[in-house]
Amino acid sequence: MEGEKQKRISIVVPVYNEGAHIRNSMEYVGNICDKAGILYELVLIDDGSKDNSWEEISRMAKEDERVTAVRLSRNFGKEPALCAGLDAARGDAVIVMDADLQHPPEKIPEMVRLWEEGAEVVEGVKSSRGKEKKSYRFCAKVFYGMINRATGIDFDNASDFKLLDRKVIEAMKQMPERMTFFRGMSAWVGFERKSFEFEVAERVDGTSKWSLKRLITLAVTAVTSYTSAPLHCITFLGIIMFFGAIVLGIQTLYMKFAGYAQDGFTTVILLLLFIGSMIMISLGIIGIYLMKIYHEMKGRPRYLTSRVIRQKEEE
Numbered sequence: 646m647e648g649e650k651q652k653r654i655s656i657v658v659p660v661y662n663e664g665a666h667i668r669n670s671m672e673y674v675g676n677i678c679d680k681a682g683i684l685y686e687l688v689l690i691d692d693g694s695k696d697n698s699w700e701e702i703s704r705m706a707k708e709d710e711r712v713t714a715v716r717l718s719r720n721f722g723k724e725p726a727l728c729a730g731l732d733a734a735r736g737d738a739v740i741v742m743d744a745d746l747q748h749p750p751e752k753i754p755e756m757v758r759l760w761e762e763g764a765e766v767v768e769g770v771k772s773s774r775g776k777e778k779k780s781y782r783f784c785a786k787v788f789y790g791m792i793n794r795a796t797g798i799d800f801d802n803a804s805d806f807k808l809l810d811r812k813v814i815e816a817m818k819q820m821p822e823r824m825t826f827f828r829g830m831s832a833w834v835g836f837e838r839k840s841f842e843f844e845v846a847e848r849v850d851g852t853s854k855w856s857l858k859r860l861i862t863l864a865v866t867a868v869t870s871y872t873s874a875p876l877h878c879i880t881f882l883g884i885i886m887f888f889g890a891i892v893l894g895i896q897t898l899y900m901k902f903a904g905y906a907q908d909g910f911t912t913v914i915l916l917l918l919f920i921g922s923m924i925m926i927s928l929g930i931i932g933i934y935l936m937k938i939y940h941e942m943k944g945r946p947r948y949l950t951s952r953v954i955r956q957k958e959e960e
């Protein structure tokens with residue numbers, strides 16, 4: 646490193662109601678970086694927390710020039726918070742991790758080493774899912790199963806624990822979509838990739854901030870952002886239904902002319918139910934894509950910043 650300027654890593658952490666432990670957690674992360682001789686800045690994004698998170702991180706930013714605190718104007722969700730973090734980061738590479746230390750900071754030196762060896766995206770792969778509730782595990786399984794199949798991108802055991810080179814960040818900033826899915830975007834861009842395994846630790850404090858509704862919303866965003874397969878499914882179903890209709894139509898006509906017309910009533914009811922639900926589902930799917938177009942058309946910003954605290958403006 647002698648002679649040339651040491652490269653700096655930005656550690657981006659979205660924070661939502663983590664006030665109780667955020668200071669300790671971030672000190673822990675800082676210590677690990679210091680010990681490994683990594684030059685770093687911490688970018689903490691307060692995603693409209695309702696507890697004392699903002700007080701804590703703004704104080705940290707005032708005390709330590711390596712800490713940047715950004716407050717969003719309300720709770721936008723983890724994805725927009727991550728975008729805000731990537732926009733505020735100034736390092737030569739960015740590490741994205743959760744505030745609750747479920748992404749073990751002990752892995753940071755290894756990530757940086759892989760990056761220095763030439764990887765442009767260093768991805769954390771979960772070797773186990775830690776202790777999670779059964780219902781959560783089930784949802785996660787369904788969620789990733791769906792996305793893997795639909796998008797052709799392997800999301801299994803992938804995580805948001807990543808290191809991204811400056812080049813990759815700039816590439817991702819060119820992606821204009823309003824509704825983002827970080828994991829999908831960072832997979833889509835490509836680049837030189839390496840991965841490492843990590844064990845998901847237990848949350849240091851509090852509970853997971855993901856409700857079932859949020860998880861479903863994320864699943865829908867993920868699928869609709871990376872594939873239009875559901876729309877093709879509708880067409881496919883329609884074609885199958887059409888063939889069914891021809892067969893049944895012929896049978897119905899035959900019955901009519903043969904004089905047994907009364908009997909087919911069950912079929913009529915079943916068909917009505919089946920076709921009715923198919924149409925509803927299809928309309929729903931089309932509606933989801935329409936909703937996406939509508940949201941993207943509005944072109945609203947991904948997030949709004951209400952305050953930024955950082956000691957040095959540089960570059």
Ligand code: UDP
Pocket residue numbers: 658659660661662663692720721722723726742743744745747848852853854855
């Ligand atoms: N988070 C956020 N905004 C939200 C929900 C969560 O910024 O609306 C942050 C949270 O503070 C944490 C990370 O996203 O740093 C992961 O959240 P959590 O631990 O609740 O999710 P899980 O680990 O269960 O996936």
Ligand code: MG
Pocket residue numbers: 743745747848853
């Ligand atoms: Mg967590």
